[in-house]
Amino acid sequence: MKKEDFLWGSATAAYQCEGAWNEGGKGESNWDAFVHDPDKNPKGITGDVANDFYHRYKEDIELLAKGNQNTFRFSLSWSRIIPSSNWQINPQGVAFYRSVLEECRKHGIAANVTLLHYDIPQWIEAEGGYLNDQFPAYFARYAGMVFDLFGDSIPYYVTINEITHNANCAYLQGKYPPNHHSVQELCHVGYNLVIAHARAVAEFRKRKLNSKIGIVHTTNTVQTLLDTEEYRIARHRGDLFKNLWVTDPAILGHFPEDLPGLLEEAGIDLSFVKAEDLKLLSENTIDFLGQNCYTRTLVKPYVSGETNYYRDYEGKGEVLERLVVKNWFESDYDFSLPRDEWGREIYHKTVYDMLKGIQKRYGDIPVFITENGCALYDEVDENGEIRDDKRIDFMKNVFHWMLKAREEGCNVIGYYAWSNVDVYSWINGYKKRYGLVYVDFDHDLKRIPKKSWFWYRDFIAHSDRD
Ligand code: BG6
Numbered sequence: 001m002k003k004e005d006f007l008w009g010s011a012t013a014a015y016q017c018e019g020a021w022n023e024g025g026k027g028e029s030n031w032d033a034f035v036h037d038p039d040k041n042p043k044g045i046t047g048d049v050a051n052d053f054y055h056r057y058k059e060d061i062e063l064l065a066k067g068n069q070n071t072f073r074f075s076l077s078w079s080r081i082i083p084s085s086n087w088q089i090n091p092q093g094v095a096f097y098r099s100v101l102e103e104c105r106k107h108g109i110a111a112n113v114t115l116l117h118y119d120i121p122q123w124i125e126a127e128g129g130y131l132n133d134q135f136p137a138y139f140a141r142y143a144g145m146v147f148d149l150f151g152d153s154i155p156y157y158v159t160i161n162e163i164t165h166n167a168n169c170a171y172l173q174g175k176y177p178p179n180h181h182s183v184q185e186l187c188h189v190g191y192n193l194v195i196a197h198a199r200a201v202a203e204f205r206k207r208k209l210n211s212k213i214g215i216v217h218t219t220n221t222v223q224t225l226l227d228t229e230e231y232r233i234a235r236h237r238g239d240l241f242k243n244l245w246v247t248d249p250a251i252l253g254h255f256p257e258d259l260p261g262l263l264e265e266a267g268i269d270l271s272f273v274k275a276e277d278l279k280l281l282s283e284n285t286i287d288f289l290g291q292n293c294y295t296r297t298l299v300k301p302y303v304s305g306e307t308n309y310y311r312d313y314e315g316k317g318e319v320l321e322r323l324v325v326k327n328w329f330e331s332d333y334d335f336s337l338p339r340d341e342w343g344r345e346i347y348h349k350t351v352y353d354m355l356k357g358i359q360k361r362y363g364d365i366p367v368f369i370t371e372n373g374c375a376l377y378d379e380v381d382e383n384g385e386i387r388d389d390k391r392i393d394f395m396k397n398v399f400h401w402m403l404k405a406r407e408e409g410c411n412v413i414g415y416y417a418w419s420n421v422d423v424y425s426w427i428n429g430y431k432k433r434y435g436l437v438y439v440d441f442d443h444d445l446k447r448i449p450k451k452s453w454f455w456y457r458d459f460i461a462h463s464d465r466d
Contacts, residue, residue: 006413006414006415006463007070007071007110007112007368007413007414007415008068008069008070008071008414008415008456008460008463009064009069009070009071009072009073009109009110009112009414009415009416009417009420010064010069010072010073010416010417010418010419010420010436011072011073011074011112011370011371011416011417011418011419011420012053012073012074012075012419012420012421012423013074013075013114013117013118013161013423014074014075014076014077014080014117014119015029015031015047015050015077015117015118015119015424016047016050016117016419016423016424016425016426017050017051017053017074017419017421017423017424018047018050018052018053018054018077018080019047019048019049019050019051019052019053019054019055020049020052020054020055021046021047021048023054024054024080024090024092024093024096025080025083025090025091025092025093026077026079026080026083026090026093027079027080027082027083027084027090027121027122027123028079028121028122028123029077029078029079029119029120029121029122030119030120030121030122030124030125030129030177030178031047031118031119031177032048032079032122033122033125033177034176034177034178034179035047035048040177040179043427043429045424045429045430046424047424049445050423050424051421051422051423051424051439051441051445052445054096056445056447057099057100057103058103059447060420060421060437060447061100061103061104061107061109062103062107063420063421063437063447063449063453064107064109064420065107065108065109066457067436067449067453067456067457067460068456068457068460068461069109069420069456069460070108070109070110071109071110071111071112071414071416072104072109072110072111072112072420073112073113073114073158073370073371073416074100074111074112074113074114075113075114075115075116075117075158075161076097076113076114076115076146077093077119078115078116078119078120078121078142079119079120079121079122080093080096080097081093081094081097081142081145081146081149082121082142082145083121084121084123085121085123087141087145089145089149094149097150098150098153101150101153101154105153110155110156111153111154111155111156112155112156112158112290112368112370112414112416113150113154113156113157113158114158114159114160114161114216115139115142115143115146115157115158115159115160115200116139116159116160116161117160117161117162118161118162118166118176118426124138125177125178129177129178129189130167130170130171130189130192130193130196131171131185131188131189131192132192133192133272135192135193135196136192136195136196136198136199136277137199138196139160139196139197139199139200140196140199140200140202140203143159143199143200143203143204144200144203144206144207147203147204147207147209148207151207151209151211152209152210152211154211155211155212156211156212156213156214156288156368157204157211157212157213157214158213158214158215158216158290158370159196159197159200159201159213159214159215160193160196160197160200160215160216161216161292162216162217162218162292163190163193163194163197163215163217163246164190164217164218164242164243164245164246165218166193167186167189167190167193168186168309169309169311169426170189171185171186171189172186172307172308172309173308173309173310173311175311175313175427176426176427181308183266183268183307184268184269187263187268187270188272190245190246191272191273191277192272194245194246194249194250194255194281195277195280195281197215197250198249198250198277198280198281198284199280199284200213201213201284201285201286202280202283202284205284212287212288213286213287213288214286214287214288214289214290214368215246215250215286215289215290216290216291216292216370216371217243217246217247217250217289217290217291217292218291218292218293218294218371219242219243219247219291219292219293219354219357219358220242220243220294220295220296220297220350221296221297221350221353221354221357222235222238222239222242222243222296222297222298222299223235223296223297223298223299223353224298224299224300224332225298225300225332225334226300230301231300231301233301234299234300234301234302234328234329235299235329237262237325237328237329238297238299238325238328238329240256240258240259240262241323241325241328241329242297244256244259245259247289247358247361247362249281250285250286250289251285251286251289251362251365252285252362253281253282253283253284253285254278254281254282255278255281260273262328266326266327266328286365287366288365288366288367288368288413289358289362289365289366289367289368290367290368290370291354291358291367291368291369291370292369292370292371292372292418293350293351293354293369293371293372294344294371294372294373295321295344295345295346295347295350296345296347296350296353296354297323297331298331298332298333298334298345299323299329299330299331299332300329300330300331300332301329301330302324302325302326302327302328302329302330303330304330305324305326305330306324306326307324307325307326308323308324309322309323309324310322310323311342311343312342312343313342313427313428315341315342315377315428315431315432316341317339317341317342317343318343319343320333320339320343321342321343321344321345333345340374340375340376341375341376341377342375342428342432344375346374346394348394348397348398348400348401349401350401351369351372351398351401351402351405352401352402352404352405355367355402355405355406355410355412356405356408356410358410359405359409359410359411364411365411366411366412366413367410367411367412367413368412368413368414368415368416369402369412369414369415369416370416371416371418372398372415372416372417372418373391373394373417373418373419373434374388374390374391374394374395374434375425375432375433375434376388376390376391376433376434377431377432377433378422378433378435378438378450380438380440380448384448385448385451386438386448386450386451387450387451388450388451388452389451391450391451391452392451392452392455395417395452395455395456395459399415399459402415417434417436417456418434419434419435419436420435420436420437421435421436421437421438421439421447422434422435422437422438422439422441423435423439435450436449436450436452436453436456437449437450437453438450
């Protein structure tokens with residue numbers, strides 16, 4: 001496979017890497033406000049400095065290039081480009097992203113840029129954030145400004161990262177800002193985000209750019225251990241909850257047919273749904289799908305408990321990742337499979353199942369694996385090296401399954417390892433590492449390529465010759 005036929009790269013996100021939270025004219029974001037509130041963020045860990053990408057982007061992009069990577073996924077900080085409610089553009093923020101793009105161009109690296117990866121301006125959060133029915137209009141206005149500022153210099157635009165995961169963590173689990181726990185709000189926020197996405201696509205189409213636009217979804221392919229009628233119903237409802245309410249409208253232009261009825265049956269007030277929004281959806285589908293692929297979701301018929309999502313933010317291997325949707329389904333477990341230290345099942349084949357599932361439901365839409373990675377407590381050994389053999393083994397297996405799906409006709413066009421260098425891992429802090437390059441967060445933020453970085457570099461070089 002020639003390198004030009006397939007993009008190989010790695011990914012990051014603004015809040016997790018940039019730092020410089022109050023430099024260069026940047027406004028406050030919802031994450032800045034959240035991490036600085038000791039009641040909400042008792043651990044006190046912040047992304048104020050993160051890995052300092054704001055000042056070290058040249059070094060990081062050079063590392064990508066030296067690692068044979070030809071694409072880089074990153075996100076824009078909305079509050080760096082438009083710091084306040086007066087909607088004035090911050091020239092320093094724009095200059096920063098222009099330099100990042102120029103650095104990519106110099107190294108022959110295709111930029112894949114996300115407009116919204118969890119961080120929104122705090123003034124919007126204060127007005128109700130995603131729950132405010134003005135949110136789609138705000139997002140479309142911001143997106144339009146970004147398209148005008150950067151135009152074709154960005155070949156791949158992504159509207160929003162992981163609507164489902166962000167909504168679940170922020171409005172169901174209550175761990176991400178604004179820390180709410182309400183199923184009604186979860187549904188409303190999910191709807192507003194899907195509409196915000198479509199409105200941004202509409203802004204993009206108006207400008208007739210040569211670039212492509214997509215959305216990034218986190219696919220947890222939903223599977224069951226048994227194949228009975230009850231399990232099949234639980235599987236379908238799991239798919240509705242985890243995937244279809246985002247991917248159907250983004251790709252097919254409409255919500256799944258049975259979704260409104262099932263939600264109303266569950267007591268959800270759907271009065272926020274508007275006919276003009278549904279029309280907008282049908283007219284604004286995407287060019288490509290970005291799939292963040294970490295694991296699958298194993299479900300069984302619902303037994304008990306209130307709707308909720310549980311994750312292990314301590315990394316002691318004590319809490320299993322768990323999802324309950326009352327009367328619909330709940331998590332199941334295959335204890336014969338390994339788990340990471342944060343209670344997440346390790347199941348490499350999920351990338352194959354995911355690509356096959358997309359092909360079956362959506363045909364030939366081009367798919368990027370926009371994130372995939374292995375969380376570890378990496379450490380520097382006595383020789384100054386980071387021997388992350390588990391990560392290499394993880395990547396080898398994932399590549400085997402991804403390339404098998406490609407050989408069988410799935411239209412996967414690129415892969416991004418999460419993450420290019422170590423980043424801030426939301427509520428987990430800095431000990432949960434995914435990077436191909438180690439960052440010494442306790443001292444000088446020095447970058448040290450891990451063994452996996454070298455392995456990936458050689459893998460890409462080799463794949464270019466085949
Ligand atoms: C994805 C996000 O959900 O997973 C990333 O897009 C995130 O921003 C990554 O960092 C890994 O998740 P976590 O919570 O382990 O950092």
